[in-house]
Amino acid sequence: MMANSLYQLDLKNLIPVLASQRRSGRLIAELSSLPAVPIHKKCYTFAHILVRDGKPFAYEIWVNGELFIRGRRVIQALLLAGKLAWTLLNPEKQAQASQHDPSTQFPHRLQEPGRAEFMSWPRRRRQVYWLVDGGNSLARIAQLLSLPISQVTAELQSLRHQRWISFEV
Numbered sequence: 001m002m003a004n005s006l007y008q009l010d011l012k013n014l015i016p017v018l019a020s021q022r023r024s025g026r027l028i029a030e031l032s033s034l035p036a037v038p039i040h041k042k043c044y045t046f047a048h049i050l051v052r053d054g055k056p057f058a059y060e061i062w063v064n065g066e067l068f069i070r071g072r073r074v075i076q077a078l079l080l081a082g083k084l085a086w087t088l089l090n091p092e093k094q095a096q097a098s099q100h101d102p103s104t105q106f107p108h109r110l111q112e113p114g115r116a117e118f119m120s121w122p123r124r125r126r127q128v129y130w131l132v133d134g135g136n137s138l139a140r141i142a143q144l145l146s147l148p149i150s151q152v153t154a155e156l157q158s159l160r161h162q163r164w165i166s167f168e169v
Helices: 010-023 072-081 092-098 116-119 123-131 138-145 149-159
Strands: 005-009 024-032 047-052 056-064 066-070 084-089
Touching: 005 010, 005 047, 010 084, 047 072, 047 084, 047 149, 056 072, 066 072, 116 123, 123 138, 123 149, 138 149
Parallel strands: none
Antiparallel strands: 005 084, 024 047, 024 084, 047 056, 056 066
């Protein structure tokens, strides 16, 4: 497995560097404070960016081990944050495990459906899609929804067939 990579960059400059290197993995930076995001002093706060082939596909802020916010608000806050010390955790071990055990696969979204389309999906499919974020494994999604892995796998396969999600890193 490759060693973790370190970057001391702001978000605006970090993304082109990752793109030029076609890196994949989970970027993590510890946050002491962020503009527009209330963070308590005694919290352990981290920004996570999930990257595949140099392209970010999920932005998250975690506080004390729990997901706090994700998406556009995170991007806006990180753009205002300036330089951060980013560590890229290489997903090679995760990818190898995924090849052998489907329950360890980490699906991620390829695109976002419109509200009308999303609401036309069966309830179970919407629940599964909502938990697809590149950080939840197939097994974790099944656990969160209290469903057998086979049911979650069927919904994920349907979403993958329609090109809403992917299992590839």
